[in-house]
Amino acid sequence: MVAPPPVPATSTTTPASTPAPRVDPGSFRDPANRVFHADGQVFRGLGPQGAEDWRALAGTDFFGRLLAEGKVCGTELADPETLPASVAGQWTTVLRHERIPFVSYPYEWSFAMLRDAALLHLEILRTAVPAGFTTKDGSAYNLQWRGAEPVFIDIGSFEPAQDGEPWAGYRQFCQTLLYPLLLQAHLGLDFQPWLRSRIDGIEAAALRRLFGGTRRFRAGVLKHVHLHDAIQSRYAGASTGSVREELKDAGFSRELVLATLRALDKLVRRLDWQPPPSHWSGYQETCTYSTADREAKERFVTEALAEGDRPRLVLDLGANDGTYSRLAARHADYVVAVESDPAVVDQLYRRLRSDGERRVLPLVMDLADPSPGGGWRGVERGSFAARADADAVLALAVIHHLAIGRNVPLPEIVDWLVGPLTAAGSGGRLVVEFVHPDDPMAVRLLANKPAGLFPDYRREEFERLLGQRCTVVRRLELPSGTRTLYLGTPRG
Amino acid sequence: MRSLAYLDAGSGSLIVQAVVGGVAGVAVAAKLYWRRLTSRFRKQPAQPSQTSKQD
Numbered sequence: 001m002v003a004p005p006p007v008p009a010t011s012t013t014t015p016a017s018t019p020a021p022r023v024d025p026g027s028f029r030d031p032a033n034r035v036f037h038a039d040g041q042v043f044r045g046l047g048p049q050g051a052e053d054w055r056a057l058a059g060t061d062f063f064g065r066l067l068a069e070g071k072v073c074g075t076e077l078a079d080p081e082t083l084p085a086s087v088a089g090q091w092t093t094v095l096r097h098e099r100i101p102f103v104s105y106p107y108e109w110s111f112a113m114l115r116d117a118a119l120l121h122l123e124i125l126r127t128a129v130p131a132g133f134t135t136k137d138g139s140a141y142n143l144q145w146r147g148a149e150p151v152f153i154d155i156g157s158f159e160p161a162q163d164g165e166p167w168a169g170y171r172q173f174c175q176t177l178l179y180p181l182l183l184q185a186h187l188g189l190d191f192q193p194w195l196r197s198r199i200d201g202i203e204a205a206a207l208r209r210l211f212g213g214t215r216r217f218r219a220g221v222l223k224h225v226h227l228h229d230a231i232q233s234r235y236a237g238a239s240t241g242s243v244r245e246e247l248k249d250a251g252f253s254r255e256l257v258l259a260t261l262r263a264l265d266k267l268v269r270r271l272d273w274q275p276p277p278s279h280w281s282g283y284q285e286t287c288t289y290s291t292a293d294r295e296a297k298e299r300f301v302t303e304a305l306a307e308g309d310r311p312r313l314v315l316d317l318g319a320n321d322g323t324y325s326r327l328a329a330r331h332a333d334y335v336v337a338v339e340s341d342p343a344v345v346d347q348l349y350r351r352l353r354s355d356g357e358r359r360v361l362p363l364v365m366d367l368a369d370p371s372p373g374g375g376w377r378g379v380e381r382g383s384f385a386a387r388a389d390a391d392a393v394l395a396l397a398v399i400h401h402l403a404i405g406r407n408v409p410l411p412e413i414v415d416w417l418v419g420p421l422t423a424a425g426s427g428g429r430l431v432v433e434f435v436h437p438d439d440p441m442a443v444r445l446l447a448n449k450p451a452g453l454f455p456d457y458r459r460e461e462f463e464r465l466l467g468q469r470c471t472v473v474r475r476l477e478l479p480s481g482t483r484t485l486y487l488g489t490p491r492g
Numbered sequence: 493m494r495s496l497a498y499l500d501a502g503s504g505s506l507i508v509q510a511v512v513g514g515v516a517g518v519a520v521a522a523k524l525y526w527r528r529l530t531s532r533f534r535k536q537p538a539q540p541s542q543t544s545k546q547d
Contacts, residue, residue, distance in 0.1 A: 030498040137499050171505035223512050232504030243503040250523040252510060259513035 020086050025379040030136065033156035035097075038084045042099050044075075044156060045091030054093055057158045062131045066152075071120060073144070073153045074098030095155065101334040101361070102313065105381050106140040106176060107196035108363040108371060110346035111184050111273045113150075114191070116353070117143040118177040120150045122265045125167070129257055134161040138169025140176035140201070141381075147334075147358035148349055164248035167257055174224055175201030178268065182225065183207065185271035186218045190342050192364055199375045204229035220267040275343035292479040297433070298327060300476050301394065304431045304487045305331040311391035311429065315420055317367055318398030322348040322360065328394060329359045336390075340366040367398065368406040388420040392429040397483075400435040403457055404445040410456055414465045418490045426492040430470055431485065434462045439482035459484060 021038035028034065032050040036043050046054055057063050058077075066072045078096040087094065106114060117140060125135055135142070135157040142154040157169075167173075179202040180191030187210060194202050208229045211221045235243065289297075301324055305311060311332040316325040319337035321344060328335045337360055339345045345364045352360055365371060365384060374381035395417050402408040421428030435442045437457055446454070463486075466472060470488030477484045510521040 032498065166501075166506045166509040168499055168501035168506075170509055171502040172499065174505070223508070227511060228505065228508045230504075231508045232502060235503035235507060238503040240501050240503050240506060243506050246524055246527070247506060247510065247520065250510075250520045250527065252520050253516075256510065256513040256517050256520065259517060260509045263512055263514065 021084055025377070026141075026375065026381060028376070028380075030156055036087070038087060040099075042097040043078060043083075043087065044095040044097060045087070046093040046095065046156065048092045050156060051091075051093035053159045054095065054155075056160060057133065057155075060131050060133065062127045062133070063158070066124060066127060070146070070149070071124060071152060072155065073100065073151050075155050097153070097155070100144045100151070100153065101146065102336050103382065103387055104145060104336075104361060104363055105195075105371065105374075106143075106180070107192045107194075108365055108384075109192075110342055110349050110362065110364055111181070111191070112346050112353070113145075113349050113362075114140065114177065115181055115268060115271060117150045118173070118181065118268050119265065120152060121173065121177065122261055122268065124152050125169075126258065126261050126265070128158065129161060129254060129261065132161055133158050134167060134257075135159075135169055138167065138171075138173030138177070140180075140195070145361050147360050148352035148362070149356075149358050161254065161257075163254060164252050165244055165257075166247060166252060167260065170260070172201070173264070174228065175203065177201075178220070178224060178264070179204070179207050181268065181271050182218075182220060183210070184273045186211070186215065186221065188273070188276075192342065196371065196374070199380065204232060219270050224267075273346070275346075279343055290480055293483065296476065296478050297396070297485060298324075300474075300485045300487070301327055301396070301431055302331065304429060304474070305392060308429075309391075309427060313390045314392040314394060315388055315390045316394040316396075317417075318395060318401065319348070319362070320344060320397070322352070322362065324394055324396055325360050325362075326357075328392070329357070332392065333359065335360045337362045338365050338367065340364070368402055368408060385419065389423050390420040391424045391427065392431065393417055393420055394431045396431070396433045396485075397435060397441075399432065399462075400439075400442045400445060400457075404442060404449065404454060407449075407453075410462060411465050414462075414469055418469050418488075421490045424490070426471075426489050428490050430488045430490070432466070432488070434459055434484050434486070436482045436484070439480075442482075 021036040021043070024035040024037065033044055033046045036045065063072070067075065074097065076096050078094040080094070083094055106117070109117065121138065121142060128134060136159055137154070137157055142152055142157060143150050144153045145151065176195065180195055183189050183191045183194065183202070204225055207225050211218070211225055216222055216226055305314065305328055312334065314328045314332040314335045316328060316335055316337045319325050319339045322337050325335045325337035337348065339348070339362065342364045345362045348362045352362060370384040373379050373383040373386065399413055402413050403410055417430055417432060421430060436459055437446065466486060466488055470490055472486055472488050474487040475484060507521065507524065510517040510524070
């Protein structure tokens with residue numbers, strides 16, 4: 001269960017004395033291996049047992065196939081000669097991993113993303129089990145994304161299977177993948193807050209309480225939730241060691257593990273979620289753009305990103321249907337499209353996935369309540385702010401939602417927008433749209449607040465604040481006359 | 493037998509997999525329960541306490 005977080009920008013340059021490797025704070029749960037970052041690369045150190053398992057795994061056909069198909073993250077044996085001095089000697093074997101462009105967490109994914117992640121986990125396991133391997137765990141945190149393509153990252157999780165043993169990761173799979181999917185597919189509840197608040201996911205006992213009455217007969221609920229919870233309670237005092245022995249004696253087999261995986265796969269494929277139609281009818285009303293505005297805006301964004309060095313990472317904050325994220329992806333290595341509406345993100349993801357887009361990562365996140373750090377010491381899962389190290393930030397039609405809709409002071413919004421560009425410095429780009437107070441959308445938002453609550457919400461004030469933090473390279477008022485776009489570079 | 497499980501797989505979560513696995517699994521689960529049941533009525537020989545092997 002290891003998610004390598006982004007490497008600090010400073011580590012891409014090698015100073016005279018090699019910096020100490022940074023141990024990944026999210027990789028401690030399995031003591032047999034640790035992920036760490038050094039010289040802008042991601043490594044995994046393996047102890048003696050892990051090294052033995054790796055040798056066995058590397059020799060299998062199935063693992064080679066998964067690697068070639070990109071279903072597991074790129075992994076190779078690191079040459080000890082090339083490792084930083086401080087790393088050498090600490091581990092029996094060190095692996096080098098492909099870098100994930102932007103680390104994200106299940107509570108930032110949409111329904112279809114979580115479902116595809118679950119299906120990939122099952123597929124990996126269904127490929128591994130016939131070859132005599134299993135995974136030690138079954139966590140949603142075993143997965144990451146290359147754009148809209150899931151990838152299994154926890155190579156340290158593979159180990160030779162013991163005959164006659166069930167899958168050790170089943171409970172974790174339920175808690176972090178299956179239960180959140182059941183919650184949304186059957187009850188229409190967004191699963192993200194549940195996963196965000198509990199690092200180990202949703203307990204069977206908690207979910208069971210939501211599936212009383214006839215709801216217990218919905219697909220997958222009776223067995224995986226009710227029965228699971230009942231047996232868990234019944235065997236709370238039994239050690240897993242003795243239960244494993246008993247199951248083996250009773251004839252549990254590899255075929256049964258495969259049957260369980262098949263059943264899970266079939267169930268997960270059946271689960272689906274669509275927002276109620278009223279969601280979209282309400283949504284369309286909020287999208288008010290004339291064709292002329294749209295064209296001018298697209299031109300402005302394209303030019304802002306196409307000139308100068310190609311951005312490595314673009315954050316599209318308030319990405320909506322992803323139009324500008326896709327546009328940005330033509331001129332950048334990778335785009336993270338952040339949008340607070342889970343239904344909008346889900347639709348965007350489904351489109352990106354069917355297009356095979358590997359450079360746009362859609363994420364569900366409320367910009368006024370971004371992901372905090374989580375887990376042990378609050379750093380096992382990185383906060384969004386800690387991961388958001390970008391070369392360009394797009395904030396199109398979003399400021400008014402924060403300033404008027406959520407009462408965030410304008411100076412703080414501008415500070416926050418340039419925050420992800422700190423490492424990029426004056427090479428960074430901020431493309432921001434200011435919706436004037438007389439724009440229909442702003443008027444609608446203002447109508448919900450007492451008159452005169454936001455005297456500073458004016459174009460002149462926004463320009464003054466932006467000018468303090470950025471050199472404004474270009475400015476364009478859209479044809480409608482109620483919105484202005486700015487391209488700024490942070491003052492060094 | 494080596495035991496590498498760093499994770500507490502959960503005793504109940506292991507057993508329920510037999511049932512989830514379908515007909516063959518139910519047979520395993522039934523056998524498991526039958527053995528547990530009959531062991532209660534069997535004379536308890538000087539059985540060594542449960543070997544705690546892992547986790």
